[in-house]
Amino acid sequence: MSKLIATLNVIAWSGFWAFGYIALTADANGNQVVVAVILAALGAAGGLWAWLHVVQICESNGLSKSPRFAVPEHRRVLNEGEDA
Numbered sequence: 001m002s003k004l005i006a007t008l009n010v011i012a013w014s015g016f017w018a019f020g021y022i023a024l025t026a027d028a029n030g031n032q033v034v035v036a037v038i039l040a041a042l043g044a045a046g047g048l049w050a051w052l053h054v055v056q057i058c059e060s061n062g063l064s065k066s067p068r069f070a071v072p073e074h075r076r077v078l079n080e081g082e083d084a
Helices: 004-025 030-061
Strands: none
Touching: 004 030
């Protein structure tokens, strides 16, 4: 499953860059620019979603370290009404 998400990540970011370039270099024709911007935004959203899932999978599998700036579980302050 992680390889599928990683592949989707690459495809989505490729779409973002390709359609972003088309949106920036297109003539002032409104339809072409609007479609390219929408497709670039969808590519960016899909790429960000997939990247966050890849990071989560790698941290849960032990393939990468948790970030240094994260607060350890035993030092987190609980809000009122939360159970430990």
